[in-house]
Amino acid sequence: MNGPATDTPASTAADVSPEALLASIDAARGQGLAAVAAAATSDELAQVESTLFGRKAALGQIKQGLGSLPPDQRATVGRALNEAQQDLRAAHAEAADELAASARREQLQREWLDLTETPPGPERGHLHLVTQTTERLEDVFVGMGFTVSEGPQAETDWYNFEALNLPAAHPARSMWDTLYLDLGERTELGDGEGGEASNVVLRTHTSPVQIRVMEVQPPPIYTICPGRVFRRDTADASHMPVFHQIEGLVVDRGIAFADLAGTLEEFTSAYFGKAISSRLRPSYFPFTEPSAEFDITCVICEGAGCQTCQRTGWIELGGCGMVHPNVLANCGIDFEEWTGFAFGFGIDRLALMRHGIDDLRDMYTNDIRFLSQF
C-alpha cells in the first residue's frame, strides 16, 4: 500500500530524501520510547504496543516507503529503521516484564498475613510418665537381649508367694501388705468352709510372671517383667497402693552371682549414663540366695553426697539375687544344671527422680496440667 499517512512527518510524500527519512526514524523512535515509558499498566502497554509495531505504525510506514529509494540509500535507511525497531521491542519487553512483576508484587502484598494470629490447631496428647519410663527401661533391656513378659494382676497364692519360696506361715510374708480378693460365692462351691477365696491376691510384685515364664519356657530364659503391682499401703508422698515394678530373670547354664553384678552394671550405665554405677550389698529375700540390695550412684550429686542420698553418694534402687533353688525346683527346673538371677525395682520412683517430682501422688491425679508437661 502506498497511501501516504497524514500524521507524521515521515509520511509526507513530498520529502523522501534519505536525510529526511533518517530524521523521521529518529523522531518515531523517540516518540515510541516515550510512549512505552509512559505506560503505567499492562493494559496501557498493550495499547501502546499496537501503535509501535505493524504496518500502520510510524516505522512501518517508513519501511513501506523504502522501496522508492535508490539501492545505496535504501541500505543506510533500512539499517537505521531496523535499529529503531529493535530498540522499541527491547524497551517494550522490558516494560512488560516490569509491569507483570509489579502486578504480582501487589497481588502478594494483598495476601499479607500475621502468622502469629493463627488460632490454636489440633494438639498432640501426652504419654503418661509411667509409660514413658517403662518403655525406656524395656528398650534398654531389649537391647541387652531380653524379652518382655506379662501376666495377670490378680494371682493365686501359689504364684505370688508359695512358688517363690514363701510357704503359708512364712514370717517374711509380712514384708508385703497384701490385698486379697473376695471371690466368696465361688468358694462356697468348694468345701463350704469359706476363706479359700483369700488365696487370690492382687500381685504384690511382678515375680509371679517369672514363675509363669519358667513353667512354660525351658531355659535359657532372659526376660523382664514390667507391670502394675498392688500393696495395702496408704497413699503418701512415696507410697501408692497401686504402682509399677520391673523385674528381670535370667536362667541359663553357668549363671553366677558375677553375671548378676555385671548385668546390673551394664543396665545402670545404659539407662542412667556412664557417670552412674552400681553396687551390691547383702540383703534378704526369700526367693533369692544369695540376695542383695542394688544401689546406684546418686543421680543428683553423682556420688559427691547430697540430701537425696543422705550424704552417702548412693541410692537404693531395688533388690536382686541368685534365684533360690526351691524356686527353680517349684518350676520344674533342675537347679544343679541351671542357675539364674533375678532383680527388681520400682518404675514410678525412676520417673520421679528423672523429673524432680517430690510427691508420687501427683503422678496419679490425672491432672492435665501435670500430664501435659511430659
Place this chain on the structure above:
Amino acid sequence: MKVLLSWLREFAPIEGDPAELADHLSDLGMAVEEMRMLPPLDGVVVARVAGLRPHPEADRIQLVDVELPGATGEGTGGALQVCCGAFNMSVGDMVPFATVGTTMPGGLVIGERRMRGQLSQGMCCSAAELELGADAEGIMILPSEFELGAPLMSQLGLAGDVLYDLEVNPNRPDAMSVAGVARDLAARLGVPFRIPAPVVSETGEDVSTVASVEIIDADLCGRFGVRVIRDVSIGQSPLWMQARLTLCGMRPINSVVDVSNYVMLELGTPNHTYDLALVPGGHLGTRRSAGGERLVTLDGSEREMLRGDGLIVDRDDRPIGISGVMGGENTEIGDSTTAVLLELAWWDRLSISRTSQRLGLRSEASMRFERGTDHELVPIALDRFCELLDRVTPGGVSVCRGRLDGRGDLPPTTRVRVRPARMSHLLGRRFSSDELRGLLDPIGLQCTESDDAAPRGAEPDDGALEVTIPSFRPDVVTETDVAEEVARHYGYQRLGRTVPRSPEPGRLTPAQRLRRDLRRVLVGAGLSEDMPNPFLAPDAVRQAGIDGADPVRLLNPLATEESVLRPSLLPGLIAAAAYNSSHRNDSVSLFEIGVVFGPPPAGDADTAAADTSAAAVLPTETEHLGAIWADGEAADAVHLTELIATAFGLRFSLTNANDLDGMHPVRAAQVLLDGQAVGVVGEVDPVVCERHGLLQRCAWLQVNVEPLLAAASAAAERPYRLVSTYPSSDIDLAFAVPDGVQASQVRSTLVASGGDELRSVDLFDIYRGDQMDPGTRSLAYRLRLQADDRTLTDEQVADIRQRCIDAVEHAHSAVLR
C-alpha cells in the same frame, strides 16, 4: 539395731576408723542407717552442788552454788552461780555441769546470762539434755566416786564412742545382738572373737529346792532355763548401764528390768523376770492354749488366747505369761521384790510370730524370738544376768546354786555338704577348700573334710566340706545359704562382673510393639494418657451407669472408696475428666489402656468346684482401651476409630445400639471387627455426665485391645496392591434414605455392588430439611472407579453406576435424588 563401738569391743579387739568400720558393716549386710560419733562434750564436767538458794525473783528456778576446781564466780564463797529449774538435787550431789562456751548435743551454746536479774554461769544438765537418757525432769545425779572436774564422758566410759544404727535383715537373727554383730565384724577384720564367760558366785540354796520347770508342749518350747536370785533390792541401775540402754533405744526402768534388757541386747536372748513370791512354789510350766483363756499382760490389757498360743502357767495351770511375747501383770516385779525368778527360754519361731502378730504385740523380745534365738546361749545368758545384777546392786545379790534346764524339741544340728566347685559356679569366682574354710570358720560355720564320697548333682565333688551350722544361724540350711555367707565375707564388691548373653536377640512381641504404636496413634490424635485408680467405690460403678457388672470385691480394702476392682474404664476416665473440668480445664481428651476385671469364668458348678487351676480361680482380666473427650461429640470418637483403622490397616463397622451401659441412649454404637463386637463408641449418657458435674457432652470410645492387636498383627502382613496407571472416573450419587437405615449399611451395599472397579466410597454430604420427606435424609456419596488393566469406557462406568443405584434402592427403600 543400735550398737555401740565400745560394747562391740568387749567381744573383740575391733580397731580402726569408725567410718571404715561402718563400710564394713554395710558390706556385711548390716546396712548402717546412721553413724553417730558421740559428742565429746568436752565442756561438760563433773561438778558438786555446794549450796542451794532460792531465787529472789522467781519461784520456779533456784540458785545453785556449783563447786568446780579452778573456777570462781558469783556464788557463795566464790563458787559458780547457776540458775536452775530443777529441784531434785541436794547439797553434796555430783552433777554434770556444762561450762560457759559448751555446745550441747542439740546445738545450744551455753553462755553466761542473767535470769530474772541473777547471773547464771553455766548449766546443770539432765540426762535428756545430754542425750544420755530419757529423764528430762531432773538433773542427772552422778555417782559420788566420779572425779570432780573430770570430763563427764570419760567418767561414763563413753568418750570417743560411736553409735551405729544397723538395718538387720530378717535372715540374720545372730545380728540382733551386740555379740553377733561383733562376731561378724571381727571375722571381716581378722581379729579374734569371744563371749567372755560370766562369773557368778552362788551363795544361795540349790535352785531346785525353790523352783521347778515343766515343758508340757515340747514343740512350743525347746529349752527353758531358770535361775533364782535372792536379796534383790530394786533400784536404779548405774549410769553407764542407763547410758548404754538409752543410746541403744531402750528406756531405763530399774535395775532388774535394765539388766534384763541389757542381756537381751548384748546376747540376743530375751528373758523374763518374775517376783518369786508371786509364783506359787516357784513353778513355771509352758503349754499351748486350748483357746479362750484370759490374761492381763504387763501393759494392763486383758488378752484372750486362741488355740495354739503359747502360755506360761503356774503350779495351778493358771496363765501368768504369753510365751515369748509378754509377761503377766500378776507376777510382775515390783519395788518390794526381793527374790527374782529368771526365765530364759527358746521358743518355736512360728508360734511366737503368729501370736505376737495377732495380738499386735511386736516387742524387742518377740522380734528376736521370731527370727530365732540361740538355744546354746541359755546357760551363758542366765549367768550373765546374775553377774550383772550382782554388779549393779549395791551390796550385791545372792544367787541360788545351779540352773534349771528344761528341754523340749530343739532343732537338730544342721550339717551342709559344700562343694567348692558349686560355690565357684554360683559366685563366679574360683574358691578353694582352704579359702572357704578361711571365710566360714571365723563366723562359726565349722568346716571339716567331708567323708561322704557320694557325688551329688552335676558339680564335681572334689574337696567337698562338711559344714556344721551353729545354733545362732538357723537361717543357714542349704549349700546355697552357705554360698551367701562365703560371698558376704569375701565381699560382694570383690566378686567379679561378667555379662551373660542371651542366645536369642531381645525383642518385643508383635502385640507389645503394636500396643506402643496404638498409644502413639492416640497421642497423635490429641489424647493424653491417664492412670486412674483401678480400685473403685461400689457406688462409683453405678454412678457411671455400669449396671450389668457385679464387680470383683477386695477382701481387705483400705477404704470402702477402694473396695472393688473396676469392671470398666469409664468410671475412672469420667472421674478424671470431671476432675480436670472442676479445675477449669473443660475440654480434656484422655485415654487409658488398662485391665478391667470380671468374676472368674463360670463353669458348671460340679467341675468348677474341682477345678482349682489358676485359670479357673482367678478373675477374668481384659485389657481395654478407653478414650474420653470432655466437651466432645460422638463424631470425635468415631473419627478415632477411623484413625485407628487407618493406622493398622483395619476396617471397623459400627452398629447403632440403644442400651449400652453408661452410654447415651441414642448416640451410641457397637464397634465390630470382622463381625465381632470389640467395643463401643458414641457419647456418654448425659445423666452420667451430670452426676459427675459435667454439663457438656462427652464422647467415649472403648475397644477391647487383644482382638484389635491380633487383627493389627495379621493386617501388618497385608500384600501390596498395584497402583493402577489407568485414569479413574468419579460419580456422585445422592439418595433419599429412611432414618432407620444406617449410612454404613448404604455404604456396604455400594461396596458390595460396585465390584472390583469401585476403588473408594466417600460420604461427602448429608442433608436433612424441608426438601426431604419426613423420616428421610439425603446421603451423597462420591464413588471413584478405576480398573487395573484398562481405561473404563463411558458405557462401563454407566453400568456400574446403575448397578449401585439399583442395589441401594432395592436394599434400603432409598430413592436416587
